[in-house]
Amino acid sequence: MSSYTRSNALCTATATAEQTGGVSEIPMCCKMQRPDLRPACVCVSLSTSGLAALAAVLAIYLIPSPIDPEPIRLSEELPVLKGPLTVNRHLQKVVKLFEGNILGPESFAAAPDGKYHSIIIILLVFVLLLIIIIINTITSIITTMTIATTSITIFTTITITIVPMIITSLNLVFIIIIVNISTTSSSVYTGSSDGKIWRIKENRLSFVARTGIDHPDCGSYELEPQCGRPKGMAVDADGRLLVVDAYKGILGVDLNSGHVEVLLDNFNGSRFLFLNAMDILPNGTIVISESSTKWRRRDYRYEVIEANKLGRVLAFDPVTGKVWLIHDGLYLANGLVLTHDKSALLVAEMSVSRISKIHLAGPRAGQREILVENLPGYPDNIKRNERGNYYVGLGSVRFQGSSPLGSFLDLVGPYPAVKRTITKLIPASLFDVFLAKHAILLEISDDGHIVTSHHDPGATTIMALSEAFQHGENIYIGHFKIPFVGLVKSYDLHAGS
Incomplete structure (x- = not known):
């Protein structure tokens, strides 16, 4: 068949x-x-x-999910870009320094270059020369004059010759000191994704130190905990650069020798996984933000989408070595700054798009309040500026029209099951495809009002901001993914705002 x-x-x-x-x-x-x-x-x-x-x-x-998310709803409506949020192109004035020679400069600090040491040397040399001149002059007089005329001649010589010489020399030294003081400068410092600390001086980049091991693959996901990841920076009263490394802890860097000293690497015996920002209180106490007690910095995307309250703010006394908790239960505690009046700390809760205020003094000491929420993006570092306000860099944006479907985190936030499924199916490294191409720098006041904003629509010059650091008329801009240091003049940034 x-x-x-x-x-x-x-x-x-x-x-x-x-x-x-x-x-x-x-x-x-x-x-x-x-x-x-x-x-x-x-x-x-x-x-x-x-x-x-x-x-x-x-x-x-x-398949087990790598995250254990909580439901969270940021706001009923996304922010609208109007008023102080009106779109402009201010950030397109940013100049790219050292492009291709540095990756991921995230935070900045400025320290004096130490020219006052030259003033001390000049004074010592002057005093020594003056003593030599006086001794030689008097000696020559004594050896050539009789006893009767010696005292008179010495007095006359001192009055006519030595005193004018001293006055002239003092004037000269005074001029030199004034010139030194007026030209006493400082360098700006930053850290990169490969664990290096860099000095920026007159638009030149030079290596200072490392926070971790030296390896050709530093900067990779695999080696980040070993190589280190410098985050927040500040300069103490002694001119020492303090660096908070995500994994290594609080470090003290000698800017002359490059020696790195570990000041604090754990809290209650638990090593740090994701330290972020820092500032120094008037009494020398160092305050730091810890973004997560669960996730390492290299896995920050999971911390963002999980949205659990695993962040906190700690305080450390470098004299006694004591460390204590200021506040916990924060959503990805990120940027941290002392207020202008030194009465409180501002901390960015990145994954919920808000900034909180933690009171340090008065009847509300230790209490936290929401300063501003429903921001048009996810706040990273916060820095005081010379206008009496604060610059807030947005790591990514969320506003009406930022995406055809809406903000990704706003959409999935209320649904833990959806977030679990997404993290099962999509590698964390691909989450960035959901980010809108628009960069925003906010300026907020002490009372939490958005004063103005600076934009790069389309992210043609800079993709996003971690920090804007003002040093004189210069504003340095960084982000943990950009391959350059951004620089813009203050008057250019605020022109027309």
Whole structure:
């Protein structure tokens, strides 16, 4: 019997069985050879596809999720870019320094270059020369004069010669000191994704130190904890650069020798995983933000989407070595800054798009309040500026029209199951595809009002901001992914705002 005959026979038999209610499925061959049976035909292939789909769903369900998310709703409505948020192109004035020579400059600090040491040297040399001149002058007088005339001659010489010489020399030294003081400068420092500390001086970049090991692959995901990741920076009263490294802790960097000293690397015996920002209180106490006690910095995307309150602010006394908790239960505690009046700390809760205020003094000491919320993006570092306000860099944006579907985190925030599924199916490194191409720098006041904003629509010059640091008329701009240091003049940034 030919294959066609066998197939036709099978089809006929199946058709007979179908007509008598004997079977419920018709082979594909029936559909091909017996058009009259198509309305009743249920393909075996469809059943197979259904089983495969069910198996796939079951497999996804059984795969463990890397996160344990909480439901969270940021706001009923996204911010609208109007008023102080009106779009401009101020950030497109940013000049890219050292492009390709540095990766991920995230925070900045300025320290004096130490020219006052030269003033001390000048004074010592002057005093020494003056003593030598006086001794030589008096000695020569004594050896050439008689006893009777010596005292008179010495007095006359001192009055006519030495005193004017001293006055002239003092004037000269005074001029030199004034010149030194007026030209006493400072360098700006920053850290990069490969664990290096850099000095920026007169638009020149030079290496200072490392916070971790030296390896060709420093800057990679795999080696970040070993190589270190410098984050926040500040300069103490002694001119020492303090650096908070995400993994290594609070470090003291000697700017002359490059020696790095570990000041604090744990809290209550637990090593740090994700330190972020820092500032120094008037009494020398160092305050730091810890973004997460669960996730390492290199896995920050999971901390963002998980949105659990695992962040906190700690205080450290470098004299006594004591460390204590200021406040916990924060959503990805990020930027941290002492207010202008030194009465409180401002801390960015990045994953919920708000900035909180923690009071340090008065009847509300230790209490936290929300300073500003529903920001048009996710706040990173906060820095005081010379206008009496604060610059807030936005790591990414969220506003009406920023994305065709809306803000990704706003959409999935209320649904833990959706967030679990996303992290099962999509590698964390691909989450960035959801980011809108728009950079924003905010300026906020002490009472939390947005004073103005600076934009780069389309992110043509800079993709996002971690920090804007003002040093004189210069404003340095960084982000943990950009391959350059941004620089813009203050008058250029605020022109027309």
